[in-house]
Amino acid sequence: MTAATRPPALTATIHPTSPRFGGSGVLQQISVLSGRSLRVLREPAMVLPGVLEPILMLTVFSQVFKSVSQTAAFPAGVSYIDYLLPAFLVTSSISAGLKSGVALTTEMNNGIISRFKAMPIHTGSVLVGRSIADTALNVVNLLVMLVAAALIFGYGPAGGVLGSLSAALVSVVLGWSLGWLFMALSAWLRRPESLQPIGGMLNMVLLFASNAFVPADGLPGWLRVVAEVNPMSYAITAARDLALGHPDLGTILATLASCLVLVLITAPLAIRSFRRAT
Amino acid sequence: MDTVMIEVSDVTKSFGATRALDGVSLAVSEGTVLGLLGHNGAGKTTIVGILSTLSLPTSGQARVAGLDVTRNAEEVRRRIGLTGQYAAVDETLSGHANLVLIARLLGATRAQAAARAEELLELFSLTEAARRKVKDYSGGMRRRLDLAASLVGQPEVIFLDEPTTGLDPSARRGLWDVVKRLVQEGTTVLLTTQYLDEADFLADSITVLSAGRVIASGTADELKSRVGHRTVSVTLHTADDRPRAVRALEAAGLAPAHEPDSLVLTMPVQKSTDLAGVVRVADEANVEIAELAFSEPSLDDVYMALNHSAGS
Numbered sequence: 001m002t003a004a005t006r007p008p009a010l011t012a013t014i015h016p017t018s019p020r021f022g023g024s025g026v027l028q029q030i031s032v033l034s035g036r037s038l039r040v041l042r043e044p045a046m047v048l049p050g051v052l053e054p055i056l057m058l059t060v061f062s063q064v065f066k067s068v069s070q071t072a073a074f075p076a077g078v079s080y081i082d083y084l085l086p087a088f089l090v091t092s093s094i095s096a097g098l099k100s101g102v103a104l105t106t107e108m109n110n111g112i113i114s115r116f117k118a119m120p121i122h123t124g125s126v127l128v129g130r131s132i133a134d135t136a137l138n139v140v141n142l143l144v145m146l147v148a149a150a151l152i153f154g155y156g157p158a159g160g161v162l163g164s165l166s167a168a169l170v171s172v173v174l175g176w177s178l179g180w181l182f183m184a185l186s187a188w189l190r191r192p193e194s195l196q197p198i199g200g201m202l203n204m205v206l207l208f209a210s211n212a213f214v215p216a217d218g219l220p221g222w223l224r225v226v227a228e229v230n231p232m233s234y235a236i237t238a239a240r241d242l243a244l245g246h247p248d249l250g251t252i253l254a255t256l257a258s259c260l261v262l263v264l265i266t267a268p269l270a271i272r273s274f275r276r277a278t
Numbered sequence: 279m280d281t282v283m284i285e286v287s288d289v290t291k292s293f294g295a296t297r298a299l300d301g302v303s304l305a306v307s308e309g310t311v312l313g314l315l316g317h318n319g320a321g322k323t324t325i326v327g328i329l330s331t332l333s334l335p336t337s338g339q340a341r342v343a344g345l346d347v348t349r350n351a352e353e354v355r356r357r358i359g360l361t362g363q364y365a366a367v368d369e370t371l372s373g374h375a376n377l378v379l380i381a382r383l384l385g386a387t388r389a390q391a392a393a394r395a396e397e398l399l400e401l402f403s404l405t406e407a408a409r410r411k412v413k414d415y416s417g418g419m420r421r422r423l424d425l426a427a428s429l430v431g432q433p434e435v436i437f438l439d440e441p442t443t444g445l446d447p448s449a450r451r452g453l454w455d456v457v458k459r460l461v462q463e464g465t466t467v468l469l470t471t472q473y474l475d476e477a478d479f480l481a482d483s484i485t486v487l488s489a490g491r492v493i494a495s496g497t498a499d500e501l502k503s504r505v506g507h508r509t510v511s512v513t514l515h516t517a518d519d520r521p522r523a524v525r526a527l528e529a530a531g532l533a534p535a536h537e538p539d540s541l542v543l544t545m546p547v548q549k550s551t552d553l554a555g556v557v558r559v560a561d562e563a564n565v566e567i568a569e570l571a572f573s574e575p576s577l578d579d580v581y582m583a584l585n586h587s588a589g590s
Binding site for chain 1: 352356364368375384386
């Protein structure tokens with residue numbers, strides 16, 4: 001290929017006489033940076049796995065754990081898919097949060113983050129841009145999941161469309177706040193290979209020791225205690241109650257408030273350690 | 279004319295118990311290239327990191343364009359371009375989109391950003407590949423794009439951290455030519471490299487770094503002559519000529535050496551023009567030469583010689 005072999009024929013000057021760019025505001029930085037990460041939406045090949053994975057999981061889980069719906073602890077008159085799907089909205093959002101952190105460590109190691117840091121832009125813009133983009137991608141994912149579940153598995157809980165959308169919203173808020181937690185962790189750990197197992201493990205424990213797949217009352221004693229104090233159980237309960245049409249304002253507010261507290265703590269930490277890294 | 283654009287005075291940098299930089303000082307005048315030469319771990323990247331505001335010095339002062347990198351980091355960032363060891367671009371975007379992204383972050387409007395991107399792609403012969411994803415670029419193309427990305431904001435000072443490590447010879451040459459052009463236009467460059475020939479070709483002056491300390495500085499020629507490891511090797515046609523050749527060369531003040539059964543005589547010389555002297559001596563002594571070679575000292579020679587003298 002000729003481009004790679006011959007030195008460029010420089011006909012013009014590298015530094016033209018036109019004035020230098022005058023710098024950008026934080027809002028422009030955030031919109032440019034989140035726009036960069038959202039470009040993946042234009043590529044089906046990059047979006048598809050994120051959409052297909054939960055659908056496949058849903059297929060498997062709805063069959064494997066179906067018998068749970070016949071147990072005494074299971075709410076009467078609720079189909080297992082209606083019970084399961086809100087939990088999936090939550091778990092997908094947790095994965096989305098983890099993805100923010102992993103993507104950040106990857107870029108810290110391939111050098112582009114160093115480039116951004118050596119530019120006259122606000123450090124926070126890089127993280128806020130990523131947070132916005134990943135949150136938006138999560139919204140798209142959850143909507144696709146809801147539609148697919150309704151069409152394929154006959155998902156149709158008592159809370160109606162509004163209930164399911166509210167459940168998705170609670171999940172998105174949770175994913176957004178965990179995104180900041182994982183970005184703070186990644187600014188501290190610095191390597192995707194360190195973050196991935198920690199995040200994966202956390203995800204796994206929080207997920208199975210919760211009421212995601214079975215009612216907490218049906219778990220053995222010690223595990224029930226874990227499931228009841230597990231923050232994930234609260235988010236899942238909030239989302240599930242919304243979808244099933246009997247929302248409990250207390251649980252919802254507690255979930256949203258703890259998400260907000262998490263962001264208020266981890267976002268400044270993330271930005272600070274991100275600036276300092278290297 | 280002689281404005282100092284990069285100034286490092288007595289900078290140290292420690293990572294825990296490790297001292298990556300130990301009292302480094304250097305200065306680079308406007309429109310010149312300083313080659314920072316050293317092996318892996320010598321502290322080259324650490325200096326670049328401090329000068330480009332990515333990390334703070336543990337002690338000492340560093341200034342770029344007269345601005346302190348610790349106190350005026352934001353202002354320094356407006357004036358610098360950084361090209362690291364890895365092509366720091368977004369692989370999922372096209373070359374064009376990468377340059378537009380940088381320009382937009384620097385405050386360009388969409389139209390200005392697109393114009394600047396096209397201008398730079400043209401300059402770096404990437405116009406054809408402009409809309410292709412960077413992950414499909416060759417190594418040389420990535421590095422060129424990376425350098426182009428550093429130039430979007432027309433920086434006064436450019437840091438090139440091992441810009442050609444891992445590139446094939448022609449891609450290296452291409453990048454060198456661009457750097458030469460930049461300097462002609464008045465840009466100040468700090469280049470780190472492991473290759474003496476690269477520093478030789480590009481740098482006005484060279485600073486040699488070893489284990490976080492400056493062990494020598496000067497022009498390429500000064501360093502090489504200080505090391506004095508330029509050698510001429512003469513390959514003889516027959517072993518019969520060897521005693522005669524050795525006698526003649528010794529008489530001319532040279533010190534030829536050879537392995538017991540070898541036809542190759544090797545001797546240190548001062549300058550490349552001494553080659554002619556060797557040929558003349560051989561000719562006068564009626565010695566037939568099969569092959570003649572002149573070799574510059576390698577970075578290893580420079581290192582060994584300088585480290586040796588620094589140690590004693």
